[in-house]
Amino acid sequence: MKVAFKSVVVSLILVSWSQAADLVISKNTILSTGDTLIKENLIVNEDVFFSIDKGMTHNFYQDVRINGKLFVTNKEVRTGMTIDVLGANSAVVNTGWIVLDDGNATSAPTFAWYGASFENSGEVWFAGIGNTGGSTFAIQPKGTFINTGTISLYQYNSRKGGTSHLGLDDRTITNDGTVCIYQNIFFQASIVKGSGCWDVGLDSNFWATNVKTRYMSEGQLIYLSTTASSIRIDTYPPNLPIHIAGWGNNNVIGLSTSIKSFRYDGTNLFITHGSYTYQIVIGPGYDPALMRIGQATYGSGVGTISNAGILYSGPVPHGRPSQCNECPPPPRAPTDTLEPTPTPTPTTSNSQTTITSTWTGTTTTTVTDTDTAGGTDTVIVVVPSSTETESKSNPQTTIISTWTGTVTETVTVTETVGGTETVIIVVPSETTRDRPTATQYITTAITLTVTTTTTGTTTLPTTIVTLTKTKGT
Numbered sequence: 001m002k003v004a005f006k007s008v009v010v011s012l013i014l015v016s017w018s019q020a021a022d023l024v025i026s027k028n029t030i031l032s033t034g035d036t037l038i039k040e041n042l043i044v045n046e047d048v049f050f051s052i053d054k055g056m057t058h059n060f061y062q063d064v065r066i067n068g069k070l071f072v073t074n075k076e077v078r079t080g081m082t083i084d085v086l087g088a089n090s091a092v093v094n095t096g097w098i099v100l101d102d103g104n105a106t107s108a109p110t111f112a113w114y115g116a117s118f119e120n121s122g123e124v125w126f127a128g129i130g131n132t133g134g135s136t137f138a139i140q141p142k143g144t145f146i147n148t149g150t151i152s153l154y155q156y157n158s159r160k161g162g163t164s165h166l167g168l169d170d171r172t173i174t175n176d177g178t179v180c181i182y183q184n185i186f187f188q189a190s191i192v193k194g195s196g197c198w199d200v201g202l203d204s205n206f207w208a209t210n211v212k213t214r215y216m217s218e219g220q221l222i223y224l225s226t227t228a229s230s231i232r233i234d235t236y237p238p239n240l241p242i243h244i245a246g247w248g249n250n251n252v253i254g255l256s257t258s259i260k261s262f263r264y265d266g267t268n269l270f271i272t273h274g275s276y277t278y279q280i281v282i283g284p285g286y287d288p289a290l291m292r293i294g295q296a297t298y299g300s301g302v303g304t305i306s307n308a309g310i311l312y313s314g315p316v317p318h319g320r321p322s323q324c325n326e327c328p329p330p331p332r333a334p335t336d337t338l339e340p341t342p343t344p345t346p347t348t349s350n351s352q353t354t355i356t357s358t359w360t361g362t363t364t365t366t367v368t369d370t371d372t373a374g375g376t377d378t379v380i381v382v383v384p385s386s387t388e389t390e391s392k393s394n395p396q397t398t399i400i401s402t403w404t405g406t407v408t409e410t411v412t413v414t415e416t417v418g419g420t421e422t423v424i425i426v427v428p429s430e431t432t433r434d435r436p437t438a439t440q441y442i443t444t445a446i447t448l449t450v451t452t453t454t455t456g457t458t459t460l461p462t463t464i465v466t467l468t469k470t471k472g473t
């Protein structure tokens with residue numbers, strides 16, 4: 001009896017709030033004064049937002065409890081922001097939204113959330129630009145890390161790098177929710193428990209730095225959600241299988257060294273290098289004839305290793321796993337305290353279009369696709385080869401269309417014969433406007449024209465893929 005009483009007292013002390021004063025936000029508040037040092041416990045009540053929209057450095061020294069919505073953005077165009085949780089005893093609990101978005105900056109930000117503990121059952125976005133070396137995103141408390149909601153590690157523009165960590169190296173974290181990785185690199189350096197999802201999105205790499213000592217429980221599912229997603233698995237094989245979904249269309253499952261052989265038994269993919277074999281659960285529906293060992297192209301910040309990848313040229317046999325929450329882009333910060341608190345951005349996945357062309361005469365194939373806001377639309381063009389055995393890989397093209405006014409972007413891509421050409425169209429959501437990018441290639445043999453037309457903020461963009469090809473001379 002005495003023992004039981006004692007344990008109750010102990011647990012009360014553990015959950016008690018720190019002794020610092022409280023800064024309670026109980027009505028919609030926009031703070032535009034510049035840098036902040038928050039030395040009180042920050043509490044944002046349910047149904048209200050607190051938006052800090054100016055400044056370069058924002059530090060939290062005590063507890064951070066968000067039941068409503070916290071936005072930290074910068075309406076001024078400056079170099080990257082620093083937004084840190086620094087208190088050794090800081091407990092972070094989020095049941096609402098935490099949106100750190102440095103999308104206006106000219107260089108990448110640093111968001112380092114240390115403190116004592118981190119618990120998320122809501123949604124968290126860490127967003128910055130990725131084309132200046134990469135953003136630093138870290139949520140690494142000394143103690144508990146539990147995610148049952150969604151955490152997005154999101155980079156705008158193209159990826160030049162990025163350093164994202166959840167949990168301290170070699171310590172245990174629990175993921176029962178979803179972690180979204182977008183145009184970014186995630187360094188998996190903790191032991192991961194629970195039954196959650198890792199959505200490895202566009203131009204993103206999940207780097208499992210040591211699956212033997214930093215293992216993931218079998219409940220964790222790594223979902224390669226685009227054709228430009230990859231996972232790099234570093235030594236040595238763990239004693240338990242690794243679960244991966246979304247493998248197909250030549251996205252990469254790879255190691256840090258050459259793969260000697262592989263085998264598929266209808267559910268598991270066994271990959272061998274030297275005397276080590278990794279067991280990967282990929283599920284049924286794959287055709288072993290379409291699997292091959294190839295270059296592991298992990299992208300900027302991770303590198304390319306020859307023969308370290310295993311690729312599947314067929315389509316992904318399964319849809320988005322139900323275990324994975326949607327991965328919406330960061331929501332826009334409110335600009336007026338009278339604005340109702342923002343509602344979640346709609347997220348819808350777009351279809352994949354596959355065009356198989358023939359290699360006779362000159363033909364034009366036009367495919368018209370209507371997209372929904374958010375997500376990506378993938379167009380895969382199967383490029384013919386003049387001989388049966390010829391097989392070359394073609395480049396991947398990414399088009400990010402804008403979401404204001406009427407814009408038509410045309411991208412011309414040059415193909416080599418054989419293989420597939422993948423065109424990924426990033427369909428804008430309301431919050432990712434004004435980020436147009438188009439890539440231009442020179443044509444030699446086959447011409448693929450992708451036209452994305454957007455006619456306003458309320459209508460959906462239309463994608464027209466025109467494939468024109470001329471028989472080689």
Ligand SMILES: *[C@@H]1O[C@H](CO)[C@@H](O)[C@H](O)[C@H]1NC(C)=O
Pocket residue numbers: 073074075076101102103104333335
């Ligand atoms: C970028 O700047 C605009 C205009 O000042 C502002 O409305 C918007 O909220 C800013 N976005 C971010 C992510 O800071």
